[in-house]
Amino acid sequence: xxxxxxNEKITKxxxxxxxxxxxxxxxxxxxDEKIISDLLPQKFGKAGKIxxxxxxxxxxxxxxxxxxxxxxxxxVTSMRDYVSWGIYISNFVFFVAxxxxxxxxxxxxxxxxxxxxxxxTRIAEIIAVAAIIFASLIIIVDMGSPERFYYLFIYGRxxxxxxxxxxxxxxxxxxxxxxxxxxxxxDIQILLRFKQSTGKRLYRFYSFIGSFWKGxxxxxxxxxxxINILCITIIPVAFTIHTVTSWLFATTYRPGWDSTNFGAYxxxxxxxxxxxxVVVAMxxxxxxxxxxxxITEDHFEKMGRVLVLLAxxxxxxxxxxxxTPFFKMKESEAEYLNGLFSGNFAPLFWFAILIGxxxxxxxxxxxxxxxxxPVFIAGxxxxxxxxxxxxxxxxxxxxxPFLPMHDVPESYRHYFPSWEEWAITLGSLAGxxxxxxxxxxxxxxxxIQETITEQHETTK
Amino acid sequence: xxxxxxxxxxxxxxxxAAATLAVGCNSKKDAFEAGAEDGAVASGKKxxxxxxxxxxxxxxxxxxxxxxxLPPVSNTEARIGIPGKKFVMVIDLSRxxxxxxxQSACNHAHDLNPGENWIKVDPMQSADHTAPxxxxxxxxxxxxxxxxxxxxxxATFKREDGIVLIDSDRCIGCRFCMAACPYSAxxxxxxxxxxxxxxxxxxxxxxxxxxxxxxxxxxxxFCADMTREGMLPHCVxxxxxxxxxxxxMNEDTVTNGTETFRFSDLIRDKAGYRLMxxxxxxxxxxxxxxxxxNFPFESGLENDKTQNS
Numbered sequence: 215x216x217x218x219x220x221n222e223k224i225t226k227x228x229x230x231x232x233x234x235x236x237x238x239x240x241x242x243x244x245x246d247e248k249i250i251s252d253l254l255p256q257k258f259g260k261a262g263k264i265x266x267x268x269x270x271x272x273x274x275x276x277x278x279x280x281x282x283x284x285x286x287x288x289x290v291t292s293m294r295d296y297v298s299w300g301i302y303i304s305n306f307v308f309f310v311a312x313x314x315x316x317x318x319x320x321x322x323x324x325x326x327x328x329x330x331x332x333x334x335t336r337i338a339e340i341i342a343v344a345a346i347i348f349a350s351l352i353i354i355v356d357m358g359s360p361e362r363f364y365y366l367f368i369y370g371r372x373x374x375x376x377x378x379x380x381x382x383x384x385x386x387x388x389x390x391x392x393x394x395x396x397x398x399x400x401d402i403q404i405l406l407r408f409k410q411s412t413g414k415r416l417y418r419f420y421s422f423i424g425s426f427w428k429g430x431x432x433x434x435x436x437x438x439x440x441i442n443i444l445c446i447t448i449i450p451v452a453f454t455i456h457t458v459t460s461w462l463f464a465t466t467y468r469p470g471w472d473s474t475n476f477g478a479y480x481x482x483x484x485x486x487x488x489x490x491x492v493v494v495a496m497x498x499x500x501x502x503x504x505x506x507x508x509i510t511e512d513h514f515e516k517m518g519r520v521l522v523l524l525a526x527x528x529x530x531x532x533x534x535x536x537x538t539p540f541f542k543m544k545e546s547e548a549e550y551l552n553g554l555f556s557g558n559f560a561p562l563f564w565f566a567i568l569i570g571x572x573x574x575x576x577x578x579x580x581x582x583x584x585x586x587x588p589v590f591i592a593g594x595x596x597x598x599x600x601x602x603x604x605x606x607x608x609x610x611x612x613x614x615p616f617l618p619m620h621d622v623p624e625s626y627r628h629y630f631p632s633w634e635e636w637a638i639t640l641g642s643l644a645g646x647x648x649x650x651x652x653x654x655x656x657x658x659x660x661x662i663q664e665t666i667t668e669q670h671e672t673t674k
Numbered sequence: 675x676x677x678x679x680x681x682x683x684x685x686x687x688x689x690x691a692a693a694t695l696a697v698g699c700n701s702k703k704d705a706f707e708a709g710a711e712d713g714a715v716a717s718g719k720k721x722x723x724x725x726x727x728x729x730x731x732x733x734x735x736x737x738x739x740x741x742x743x744l745p746p747v748s749n750t751e752a753r754i755g756i757p758g759k760k761f762v763m764v765i766d767l768s769r770x771x772x773x774x775x776x777q778s779a780c781n782h783a784h785d786l787n788p789g790e791n792w793i794k795v796d797p798m799q800s801a802d803h804t805a806p807x808x809x810x811x812x813x814x815x816x817x818x819x820x821x822x823x824x825x826x827x828x829a830t831f832k833r834e835d836g837i838v839l840i841d842s843d844r845c846i847g848c849r850f851c852m853a854a855c856p857y858s859a860x861x862x863x864x865x866x867x868x869x870x871x872x873x874x875x876x877x878x879x880x881x882x883x884x885x886x887x888x889x890x891x892x893x894x895x896f897c898a899d900m901t902r903e904g905m906l907p908h909c910v911x912x913x914x915x916x917x918x919x920x921x922x923m924n925e926d927t928v929t930n931g932t933e934t935f936r937f938s939d940l941i942r943d944k945a946g947y948r949l950m951x952x953x954x955x956x957x958x959x960x961x962x963x964x965x966x967x968n969f970p971f972e973s974g975l976e977n978d979k980t981q982n983s
Contacts, residue, residue, distance in 0.1 A: 287888045288847070289865030298852040298862060358847015358862065358889030362827075365846050369827040376826035376850055465824065467856040467953050615858045616950060617811060621777075621794035 245673075246666050250404060253658045253665065254411075256503055262651075269648040276641015279634040280355060288358055290634045296619050297612045297629035302356040304604040305639050308487070309349035309646070310383070310459050311480070311600065315488025316342025316390050317452035321445035330516055332668065333508050333660045337495050339394040340659075341488070344649035346387045348642045355638055375461045382455045389448045396441050399427040400434075400663035416656065456484045463607065469547040470611035479531040483600065486524040486571075490596030493517050495650065497590035499659050508660045511586060518584035521592060525575045532567065550614040559610050562602055570599020746879035747902070749841065753880070755833025760923040760958075761896055762836070763812065763907075764940060767964035769915045770795070770808040772974025777810075779912030783897070784883050787867035792859075792894040793909055797971075797978065806971045807964035810917065812909070813838060813859040813894035814949065814957030821851035821860065830891070836923075836958050837896045839880045845890035852891060856953055860893045896920075896958075906931055915968065 258266060283290050293300045319338035323331035354360050370377045402424030409417055427433060460480035463471035473479070493514065500509040539547050540555070554563045574592035577583040583592070609629055613619075619627045631639070717736040725731050746752075777793045786792065792812065799806040815838050822832050829844035830851055852860045867874070867886045874885045881898040897907035901920075905911075910918040911931050919935060921928030926937045940946065946960040 287863070287865040291864075294864065295852070295861050296858065298849040356848070358849065358864075358891075359845065360847075362844075362846045365827045365844065369829075369844065371826055371828050374824050374826040374850070376824070376848060380826075462850065463853075466854045467820065467950075468853065612853070616856050617794075617858050618796045618798070619858075620796040621791055623789055 245669060249665050249669065250662055252505070252507065253660050253662045254405070254408065255655055255658055258655060259502075262502070262655075266648065266651060269644040269651065272644035273641045273648060276638045276644070279637035279641070282634055283355070283638070284360070290632060292625075292629055292632045292635065294626040294629075295622060296615060296626050297609055299356070299608050299612060300629060301605060301608075301631045301635050301639050302352055304601075304608040305642060306349055306352045306356065307459055307480075307604045307607065308601050309345045309352060309642075310456055311484035311487045311604070312491050312597075313342045313345035313349060313386070313390070313488070314452050314456055314481070314484040315492055316393065317448045318485050318488055319492060320393055321448045321452075324441075324445050325449075329668070330513065332664050334492060334496065334513065334517075335397065335664075336394070336657070336659055336661050337499065338488075338492050339390065339397075340650050340653045340657075341491050341495060342390045343387075343394055344646040344653070346383065346390055347649065348646045350383060350387065351645075352639075352642050355642075375458060375465050378458045379455070379462065382451060382458055386448070386451050386455045389444055389451060393441070393444045393448060395423075396437050396444070397661055397664065398657055399424050399437060400429060401658050401661060403427050403429055404662055405658070419656070453481060456480045463611075467616075468611045469544075469550045469614055470607075473535060475531060475534045479528075479535050482524065482528045482531045483603065486521070486528045487597055487600035489517065489521050489524055490574075490593040490600065493521065493589050493593035494597060497586055497593070499654065500586070503654075503659060505660060508665065514586045514589040515581075515584045518578040518589045518592070521589070521596065522575050522578045525571045525578075525596070529567075529571045529575070532571070546616060550610060553610055553614070554606065559606060563606055566599045566603040566606060568599075569595045570603055571596075574599075746877075746899070747881060749843075749880065752839065752898070753831055753833065753841075755835035755837060755898075756902060757834060758924060759835035759901075761815070761901060762921060762923045762928060762937060763815075763896070763910075763959045764919040764928050764935075764937070764946065764962060765810055765812075765959060766917050766919070766944075766962040767807050767809060768962060768967045769917045769969075770810060770964075770974070771915065771969035772797075772808040772977050773914065774977060775912045775914060776909035776918065779908040780894070783908040784892075784895075785867075785869045785873045785885060786892070787863060787865075787869065787886060790861050790863075790867075790886075790892070792861065792892065795974075795978075797974070805964070807967070808971065808974050809961070810909075811857060811859065811949075812959060813896070814857050814955065814959045815896055817956035817958065818954055820854040820856065820953075820955060824850045824854045826850065833898075835901075837898050837901075838893075839895055839898060840883065840891060840893065841880050842878045842883075842887045842890040842892070847889040847891070849891065856950055856955065857957075860891050862891050863888050 279290075291300060291302075316339045319331055320335045322328075323335075354363055357363065366377065366380050370380070372378075402420050405412065405420050406417070406425065412420065457477035457480065460476040464473055464476035466472065496509050496513065496517065500506060536551070536554075540551055543551065553559050574595050577588050577592045582588070613627075613629065715736060716734045719735040720732040721735050721738065723731055723733055772795050774795055777791055777795065780786070780793050781788075781791065784792065793810055795808055795810045797806055798809045815836055817832075817836065819830075819832055819838050821830050822838060825831075826848060827844055827846055829842075829846070830838060830840045832838050847862070849862060852858075852862065863886050866888045869885060876885050878885060878887065879899070881895070881902065883892060883895045886892050897905075897909075900907055906920050906929070907918070910920045910929075913930070916930035916932060919928040919930040919933075919940075921934075921937060923937060928935050928937045928940065940962070941960055944962040946962050948957045948960055950957075
């Protein structure tokens, strides 16, 4: 009975116009109660604890490796004068790419009136926030003198693409946080009503971030407006962060980077890997939190279609990127291109193309391939392929400078990351997953309030 | 030793360049200090000097007054450069036999981390059937420097006199400049440079590029400190074959220390060119093609092996 009263308040809150009749209202309230109890954040089970433990352990190893790097300098990496950017930078590009998904699922879907995407918005936003945090951290890790990080702000030259990146990544970070936060507010109000089952500290945290939210019509109106504004602003900012990131390469003269295609090539790749990450996360959360009723097979079916579209789009930009230089085989690019197509990097290159784009497309083209499990597998392929793709964007080019790599020590002429680089990189990936896990533990992974509202709309 | 070095340098800086450097070099630090006091008594030890009018004169050691050590120019001055100058270098490929004296002189003068080279000498061959030659490369000190364009914190800069320098106290180690430089001229101090503590503890000067610091980038600086004193960069004076000629484009003169050329004539007569002209970087380093060579290409191979093993 107590619950019913609670739910009455909720219904009032989110249906300010009082359009539901009293008789109807009670029935809906019971349905609402079910939704709420289904979607409340769940405590970690045994598997969850092991998962968190493993991720924390990987992060700690990464931290130890970073301590060594701080102490001895970047000499602990395998980067040298030619390959002066290694897996840190490719990992950075990977994180920036994944973070774009927040804008795709939340903003593009919302503005395009795609209703089915709403249960996925929180997953997408959480991934976006985790990824953009680690993109910023990993770029500091890559710096030779990280203690001078603040120089970027006090001595920044606006002419440098790095400063453009600093500006847009910061902007994107804040928009992403807000886009996660505003839609959370009505959910926090619901969470605050379960004082007993929430821990004391968590309860205080909820009150701190959301107790001002009373669910008044005015607050709903404001929040709606704010979210709309954020959705509109995040799209150009998202395009800018990844375009500018591509310009870090495309503003140089290097073979393989000197391309006008780079902005679009990066953006399309980013949407693909972001959508891939979302289907992977969807599958895992659906299993772990038993959300089959909310993340349905239909969602996988539709995300599968989205993935096909994005994979084909990325493939198209890849053709643009490689086919025309291949046709010309300019002297300065020949060695680089041959290295990718048939040389040292060929296995990785074809792996990234096949596993990252073609095989997922082939799986997802068929209706049977758009069931949850195959979509999940295709998503993993996309994400893994995308990581190696970023590596291929950074390293092969640096191993093909214009002047010969001759008058230098032998170790300068090739690159394989050191254990410290692997540890830090894996640590950052584990850290991002840890943030996603923790946010999913604290907040409902499916927006409760939105689900209830939609339920009501369909009932009507 | 360092102290003594400094006073020796001051001695030169008084404007009366020591004709008999050897004597100056041997003189003890104490003697200079004694000379600084008023009412010094002649020690009887004469030192030969070159006067400003070019005459050799003898001065008693006790009357020589040491000039306080000229501090390296301030950061602001180092960023402006020497007004009215436009430094250029001409590298004559027909004279190079990969001796690498340029490289070792440079490494020594700038206290570089062992294994690091600001000057590289590469065997080049344009096509399979064309003749190979040795090509030393320095920083090109481009007039449109891609490295300066991309630097996010203004740590690398282009001066009025054409020299591109690095402020290691500013550099954040992002290495964007290394990616941007098509000549691969830049090197990075990946770890703590293996240099003497007394060198490492000096205040950094952009003109001497000393000391190199962990986590910052370095490169050929055209020996900006030497040019300020009207002297030639170390690579130029170290090369016994006169491969490098250095000078001021505004004076239209370059010299390798023994021969002096009119820059425009040299470039015209010997068909000088710059590397990767098509990129639009406008280098300050010109090359003379490897024609009528002084040495066969093979004469440099031995040295290449020993230094590259």
